[in-house]
Amino acid sequence: MYKRVIAMIENNYEKNIVEIVEEHPCPNGSEWLVYQYKKTSPLILAAWREGNKHHFVCKVGKENLKLVPSLSAAGIEEVKVDNNYIYITYAGLAGAGVGAELRKTAENVVDIKILNKGGGSKLGRSQVITPKMEKLVIGIDDTDNKEKGATWVLAHKIGLEIERLKLGYYLDHTIIQLYPGTPNKTQNCVSIALSFATLPENKDKIIDKVVDILKKESYSDKTAIAVYNGLFASKSMKLFTLKAKREIVSLEEAKQIALRNNIKLIPIKGEEGLVGAVAALGLAECHKLAAKLYEDIEKNK
Structure with a gap:
């Protein structure tokens, strides 16, 4: 069955x-x-x-x-x-x-x-x-510090909790490799995209629960999320993610992409995490591409 x-x-x-x-x-x-x-x-x-x-x-x-x-x-x-x-x-x-x-x-x-x-x-x-359900994609970044924590692990825990509470179906967990040369990284420089299928009336409940868990369990003072309600990322979102793989991008660029694509920005403990959170959304459905370093993407063109 x-x-x-x-x-x-x-x-x-x-x-x-x-x-x-x-x-x-x-x-x-x-x-x-x-x-x-x-x-x-x-x-x-x-x-x-x-x-x-x-x-x-x-x-x-x-x-x-x-x-x-x-x-x-x-x-x-x-x-x-x-x-x-x-x-x-x-x-x-x-x-x-x-x-x-x-x-x-x-x-x-x-x-x-x-x-x-x-x-x-x-x-x-x-x-x-x-x-009739909708897709809610949440980009998460900066939940760990040099001593403890792992963003991908906490994100997975959040996905399981959302499904346990029957707020939505936990569809996907994508690790997005970002530019490793940034001086602000904790270690591997990745952010996470969580994808959920949910009823329209549960969208805000999911967001509230994610925020609540991150406030309690994040070890970073830069934690932020970006929320996108749609089946697939736009071209501008994908290009922004690819740029964030290639080089350092500014917070202002992330905010512009968010405004252009109706992405909700939530700085939970600080705004710095918004850059990686927005970048997570662009390749949430492109798992192999999301995992690669930019130079490897260029080699395979």
């Missing part, structure tokens, strides 16, 4: 983009599914796999699928947003059709409707209904 199915809409609803995140029952079975869905579904703009978790970025709408055994065996037929719910219609041949039923008991699924019972050589179609 699937562990959970989450669907998030861009907070600017006019964009009509939904990101679906599913945890597949089989760690490597999801590779076939991602390949087939992306190949078959015109609605899917991007798809990728992380372990048994797969992501589909879809347009809102409906497209009739041209299903062909082996070649294009399964996909997403429709994504609909209505009031507080998102409706996802899956279609597939043989086992791909039966597999849709495994979402029935997944966490966060409100209901599932079997439209056509699959199996054997038959077509299977089902509609999964989930709450």
Whole structure:
């Protein structure tokens, strides 16, 4: 059975983009599914796999699928947003059709409707209904000092606590390597981006809880966070992060990027941490790039 199915809409609803995140029952079975869905579904703009978790970025709408055994065996037929719910219609041949039923008991699924019972050589179609959620990404920097602490560890602890309190789903924890030549670093010069799927009414509760934990548990007097409500970072956010990998960037630059992208800045113990916190947001979804030093990125161009 699937562990959970989450669907998030861009907070600017006019964009009509939904990101679906599913945890597949089989760690490597999801590779076939991602390949087939992306190949078959015109609605899917991007798809990728992380372990048994797969992501589909879809347009809102409906497209009739041209299903062909082996070649294009399964996909997403429709994504609909209505009031507080998102409706996802899956279609597939043989086992791909039966597999849709495994979402029935997944966490966060409100209901599932079997439209056509699959199996054997038959077509299977089902509609999964989930709450309409949004993505909240929080950049965190400067929580340790030379003697104790580790920002990535405290950030992970925060993510687990947010999920334990049922304020949102802890989607991701990304370590962003920044410019190692900065004189203000503690040691490795990284900041952290935490990503959550949450109901709109819980966004402020998550922020308040993160601030509360950092006030109590940070060892630094420079701790700050930056909060972005959106599925994906803008081009200007990504460019700022790349610049922060390459060289020292100013607090004023970070504030300008925040203003341009509606990023909320919260200096919890000081403003210095805002630079790394904002920089964390630009590559929150780009894990391999986030981890690299700038010179290694340039070598691989």
